[in-house]
Every structure is written in structure tokens, then in C-alpha cells.
Amino acid sequence: MKTVAVLVGSLRAGSLNRKFAESLAKLAEGKLAFKFVEIGDLPLYNEDLWENPPTSVLRLKNDIETADGVLFVTPEYNRTYAPAIDNAIHWGTRPWGKNSWAGKPAAIAGTSPGAIGAAVGQSQLKQVLVVVGMALMGQPEVYFAYKDELFDDEGHVVNEQTAAFLQGFVDSFAAWIDRVG
Numbered sequence: 001m002k003t004v005a006v007l008v009g010s011l012r013a014g015s016l017n018r019k020f021a022e023s024l025a026k027l028a029e030g031k032l033a034f035k036f037v038e039i040g041d042l043p044l045y046n047e048d049l050w051e052n053p054p055t056s057v058l059r060l061k062n063d064i065e066t067a068d069g070v071l072f073v074t075p076e077y078n079r080t081y082a083p084a085i086d087n088a089i090h091w092g093t094r095p096w097g098k099n100s101w102a103g104k105p106a107a108i109a110g111t112s113p114g115a116i117g118a119a120v121g122q123s124q125l126k127q128v129l130v131v132v133g134m135a136l137m138g139q140p141e142v143y144f145a146y147k148d149e150l151f152d153d154e155g156h157v158v159n160e161q162t163a164a165f166l167q168g169f170v171d172s173f174a175a176w177i178d179r180v181g
């Protein structure tokens with residue numbers, strides 16, 4: 001089965017985006033194996049650290065390079081995407097000539113309690129993923145206004161329409177990985 005490295009931009013324990021990503025992982029079962037990548041222990045990007053690279057950085061690069069695709073799940077902070085994702089992206093592009101993201105199939109999702117579901121943050125992230133050379137899936141887009149009642153206690157999506165919409169996203173990403181990976 002194809003593997004997907006999942007980067008969740010929120011680091012807090014009660015993150016809605018992490019819950020949302022875990023729900024997507026459930027919908028992907030049998031089609032894609034989601035592997036959640038730790039990005040909270042990466043130091044802020046500092047070129048000097050390459051002299052003796054932190055284990056967390058080497059682990060990140062390995063997690064990306066060994067995955068068939070990458071899913072970014074970001075909250076929206078002040079109309080942009082999460083700084084933890086930004087930091088991970090920069091580490092992954094270096095050292096020069098060893099860009100871990102290059103050519104990897106990618107998709108973006110995100111949620112917010114707000115009505116437009118992290119749309120602006122996701123839009124900003126799209127631009128950067130193209131710059132770092134990822135093969136970004138443009139459609140379908142998932143701008144998800146988070147509501148607790150859409151999920152059960154185990155994180156399964158209980159609303160039929162919502163489940164069908166999210167299943168479509170996951171299936172499209174699986175097809176995208178097969179096509180461009």
C-alpha cells in the first residue's frame with residue numbers, strides 16, 4: 001500500500017486539525033497508509049545547524065523521502081498557514097541539492113471553526129509547495145469549517161454528505177499519487 005506522510009501544522013494536544021487528519025486517515029484505510037510526521041521538535045531553521053544536523057531534521061527528511069506522498073493539514077493563523085509547517089518545509093529543502101520535497105505528490109487540507117475553513121492559509125501554502133517542487137493536487141479542495149457534531153467519539157465522520165465529500169478527497173489523492181508519483 002502507498003504511504004502518506006502527514007504533517008499537521010498545529011502542535012497543541014487538543015488540535016482540531018489533528019482530529020481532522022486522523023479522520024482522514026480512517027477514511028483512507030485500505031487505500032493509503034497515513035504516517036504522522038513529528039514536526040514539533042524541529043529547531044527553528046538555522047543554517048549553522050547543518051554542521052551537526054539535529055536527529056529531528058534527519059528524521060523529517062527520511063520520513064518525507066520514504067513516503068509516496070505528503071499531506072499537509074494546516075490551521076489558519078492570521079490568514080496564513082502554520083509556522084510549524086513553514087519551518088519543516090525549509091528544513092526539507094536543504095542542504096542545497098538535497099530537497100526532500102522535490103517531485104513528491106502533495107495535497108493540502110485544513111480546518112478552522114471559522115466559516116471559510118482555513119481557506120486563506122491553505123491558499124498561501126499552495127504557493128510554497130509549488131516553489132519547493134512538489135506535485136501538488138489542485139482539486140478537490142477541502143476548506144472545512146469544523147463542527148464537533150460531524151464526528152463521533154472515535155473520530156469517524158458521521159454526517160453522510162461530509163463523509164462522502166472527504167472520501168472523495170482521499171480517493172482523489174490516492175489516484176493522484178498513482179498518476180504522478
Ligand code: FNR
Nearest residue numbers: 010015016017018075076077078079112113114118
Ligand atoms: C487563529 N484562528 C484563526 N482562524 C481562522 O479561521 N483564521 C485566522 O486567520 C485565524 N487566526 C488565528 C491566529 C492565531 C494565532 C490562533 C492561535 C488562532 C483560530 C484557529 O482557527 C483555531 O484556534 C483552530 O482551532 C486552530 O487549529 P487547531 O489548533 O485546533 O488545529
